Amino acid sequence: MPEEFEQYVEGIAFLDRYEIVRILKPFGPIEPTRSLWDQIKIKFGVDIHEILYEACEDYYSRLPNVNIFIEIKKIINRNLVNIWPLSLKKFPKTGSRVHVLFSGDVLFKENQLILTLNPPRIGHSRRYYRLLSSERFLHLKIKNSDSLDDNQKSRLKSLLLFPLPLAGRTYKFLYAKSNILYYFATSGSDIPDDMSIWQVINYNLPMELNKSMTTAKFYSRISLGFSNTTPTIIFKPNEIKHIDDVTINEHCFTDGCAAISLAAMKEVAEILGCKETPPAIQGRIGGAKGVWYIDPQRDLCENKWIELRKSQIKYKHYLNEDDVHLRTLEVLHVVVPPTKPGALNSQLIRVLYNGGVPLKIFTEMMNEYAEKIKSEVIGCDNPQSLIAWVTNNSNIMRNRLEIFYNHYFENESSDDDCDLYVDSESESYTMSGFPDNPSEQCIQMLQAGFTPSTCPYLARNLKSVLSSTLKSLFTKFRIFCCWDPRIVKNYKNSPLLALDPRIKSSFDVNNQTIDDLLSSVKSSQIESKIQEIILDICFKDMETPRGLYDRWHKLQSSEFGIFDKQSIYLAQMSAQLIDATKRGLTIKPNVQQYDNEVFKKLPVPYWMEKEDNYKIRSKSKQEINGVHFGVKGIMDSLCIEIENEINEIINNKGLLVAEKNADPDPHIYSFWNDEVTRAQKMEEDSLYLDDLNLIYTYSSQLVQNYKSKYTQILGDQGENDEQLLSSSTASKENEECKSVDYEFLRNFLNTPPVEKYRSKTFKFLKDRRSTVFESKSDPLAMFELKLKAASLYLSSVNEKLDEQICWVIAFRTLCNIKSQMLESERHLVVGGPRSIIDEVWQALRIDEKWLKLKKV
Incomplete structure (x- = not known):
């Protein structure tokens, strides 16, 4: 923070200080004046934000040819009024909660870093946030790492390891995953207890107890503290039982799974707000992760206990009565009954086809789905029926929940899941009530009483939703149910093929352990060396060509079949690359270069070009005299069938659409x-x-x-x-x-x-x-x-x-x-269109079952 700011922000909460630094120069566009500082000095909280908002509005209004709406939207988060009360709020030890997060973007340009700060947002709860306060973390997203050469990446990594002074605090690099960097405020004018990066890591993952762990696995295990979790019950030490896995012929049959008592699961359900006790959950406890289930054959008494199997324990920790966080069951997901049939992706469809399931079965199922669509939409002018169809086929409830929650939430990914960030509706659409997607427009217009046969605007949007739903079949074959008997009874399994001899020699292996690391450097250099290794592994992980080999496998197997020798090699390489970072594997450059020369010229099949473009190609490019050229295999045939069905449905005259010159409503x-x-x-x-x-x-x-x-x-x-x-x-x-x-x-x-x-x-x-x-x-x-x-x-x-x-x-x-x-x-x-006030409507627009699912 520039020295001239200090006298004005002394004693101000960090959230206020962060906003001042973010909006005023050098980070923001506003030149601080004496008048502005005098206003800031006597304000705090939301009042400071309002002063900064007015300063931005005044600044942009003076600039020629500048759109004030767009510029203000970029720099100001108008929902900070909902964020301020959460800052430094004390939450109970168990139950759902949210956290205030600070974030920004990092751009490497002209051999230096350019930092841009984002408005504060709300983030989902994570173990590290609960232990150390989310407001001590700063999340930075690297914007251009893919476009840098090796020398530039090396320089970027060295710059990222420097301490970052910001708003009276000193931030240091802690962890990185994908292109998100996690910095931690080790000291600051508002921080009473300084804490080193070594202490932060050691607090949750004791290095002395885990020094036999490889540095690659060590990197992976740190990420467990950054998973989105909800803390539930706290077990006593004697309620945690360590048991062996069930192993038969050296194969583990309980990998990652263990039992939990009914009493404990009931308590979990109560904390999470579930109406029913779930049969199983995915979670974390201490250094263990996995799935816990109620064993119906075990005792159903009121005793509370949880079992931990060896396959679930990812790192060791001290059993200390004071370390409550290591005995807290943190829930990621609750197992719920499926709400819709399962679907098959392109890989499974080709496996099933090669395993004996005929093309006819898939086309029959596809035609059944098309007929179902026709019966529900074509010729229908009933608002209730159309609302139900749009709701079920556009995931509108899930989208509403994402908008509701992620309107404030930071976009970050974890090792288990990704917080899908949906940009909130712009101020103009919020003020007018105009939904920013056709599905929502359809539902609200239908609920108001409009019908597609009399309202051209509604009819156009309904047609758009129908078209999008059908086009999504090109990437998600949702019409095929995984457990349909017609699929299962025809399939013949194949034996597992041996690993291609080329696989083992394709990777360099890093077996360095934490013990090797600690013994190779001076004690004063351990922290910086750990930071360096974490960042280096992160960059190697980002450079791992998982998507490239998966694409080559699709191309090769589409052209020559999935049992082709090269197809098998690419499939096994893709499998190795999935968890290559955790295993310390790095593909050799000469291997990737050779494979690139071999596979880069493979033709793109019809179905993959559909998947790439996600749009219907013109018939002139696809067929001459009704003959499709370059069409091979089941996937191409299915895509052609689906395209024909879409064209028939979209052009069907039975779809009630008002004429564009229809009379006014x-x-x-x-x-x-x-x-x-x-x-x-x-x-x-x-x-x-x-x-x-x-x-x-x-x-x-x-x-x-x-x-x-x-x-x-x-x-x-x-x-x-x-x-x-x-x-x-x-x-x-x-x-x-x-x-x-x-x-x-x-x-x-x-x-x-x-x-x-x-x-x-x-x-x-x-x-x-x-x-x-x-x-x-x-x-x-x-x-x-x-x-x-x-x-x-x-x-x-x-x-x-x-x-x-x-x-x-x-x-x-x-x-x-x-x-x-x-x-x-x-x-x-009763049952007519809604005419309630908008505030009540907002509270009623999400089904209760979706709210229940979102609680975890």
Whole structure:
């Protein structure tokens, strides 16, 4: 931190200090002024953030040709108000929790590191976070390691090992996996207890007890402390039983699995909030990892115990009464019954085919799936049925959960899983209620009462969801059930083939142990040597060509079959590379170079090109006179069959789709027309009709300006359905389009100017600034918003679908108008469209079963 900052941030919490450093120069764009510092000095927490937000807004508003919305979105996390209360919060020792995380990006450029800091986010709980506080960690993502040569990588690694001073703290390198670096604050003005990197590692993984472990396994075992886990019950030392594995003919039949008492599992279920006691869980306890299950043949008394088998223990630790964290069962996943049939990937399908399962079986199952799709969607105009179909086929509930949780969560991967980060909806879409994906749009419009036979915009989105669902079959053959008898009874197993002699000589082996390391360097150099080894292993792991050999295997086996000698060699190489880092294996450069020369020129089969491009190729490129060239094997045949089914379904005339020139929605039209009719009859407020005309004039102008803007950005795409299906979603993701949407949303909310209204109806309408943020509590403002939304819809309903501004700008309001008009027609009919307030709707939109699954 620059010295001139110190006097202003003295005594400020680290979260506040971090934000100041991140946004002000040299990390951020804002030049600190005396006035700004004087404001910061007397504030804390969220108030400091608001001052910084205003400074950023003022800074970008002064720059020419800069989109304020995009720049502010990059630098400011508007949800920090939810993060501040979590900072340094004390959680109970067991149960789910979240943590505040600090992160950034590292770029190696011109022989030096460029550090960019990210806004604070929330992270899932991990053992290291619980032991040492997540706020002492800094996660840095390497942005360009793949493009560096060996000399540059060597220089990068040496720079990454230097201590990093930041916001009054000193961070040192601790661990790395993939391209994520974990730094730990060993000291700082706000840290009462200094802690070395050696102490951090030794606290959870005692090196003296594990010095016979290889450095490669040591690297892998550290990662267990960075798994996403939920701490549950704490066992007493006498409740932890160490038992042997079950071994027959030197084969372990209990690898990674052991029993847990029913009483203990019930307690786990209670802590996790499960409605039922799970039969099994995946977890960690001390230095052990694996699966624990309830043995139905064991005692079902109230005693609490857990068994640890030798195959589960990955490292040793001291049995100390004070080390509660080593006796805490940490749960990664709860075993639940499957919610849908299993699926087969391309490897399994080819194995089954070569094992005796005929192509006919797969095509029959595929046709059954296609017929199921047809029966559920084609010809259907029932909102409830269509909602159920979209929900089941688009994983919408899971997506909602990811958005809900990951709106605040850091994107990091662990050794077991990856927190799928879904970028939160932009501010414009949040304000208008416009969902940023077709599946969500379909569901909310159907729940409001729209139908595809009368609403072209809904019909287009439903068709898009149907197309995406079917196209996903090219990479995920979800239609094939793993345990279908037709597959199982035809399959003939093959004996396990011996390891190809070339495999063993293809790798260099590193058998260096922790003991070898400790005895080879001075005690003062041990910490730095450990850091160096961890980072070096991480880079070797990133360079391991797992994906390359897997791709070569697909190419070779597609061309020559899976029993071809070279196919078997590539399959066995791929298997070796999966855990090569943990075993200390590094592929020899000359081996990879030779294999590259042999396999790089293999032709790409039809099905793999489908998988690569994830789109339907034009028929002109694939067939001449109905004959497909280059089509070999079962995968190519299945892809052609699937493509034919998709084309038949997408072009099926039975799919209820409203004509693009369909009449306006009768309910939205009635809402507007009723007000116009009422205004024409009003003698006491004759100017109300003039105000309605004013609203319609502004709406019409907004539609024309929007159309002009989008034409400039996207060009005239025409009315082709296939173009709309393939390009509309991608274009909406474009930041420039989002910026236009945001600009027009603000115009929509702020026009017509309040002072231009002349009628008594709008006499008491509040100032526009109040309307934007307080309209939910102002009935008059809400009424005006509905009028503007209805007029906007009627002004744009005859435009091309991508130019119908009304949905992007007033989605939530239009859905509310539709549902309320329908409800007024049906009176007390139960089960109609939703018309509850948005806050209640948000609480009800995720099924309980999904919330239960997410708790762990």
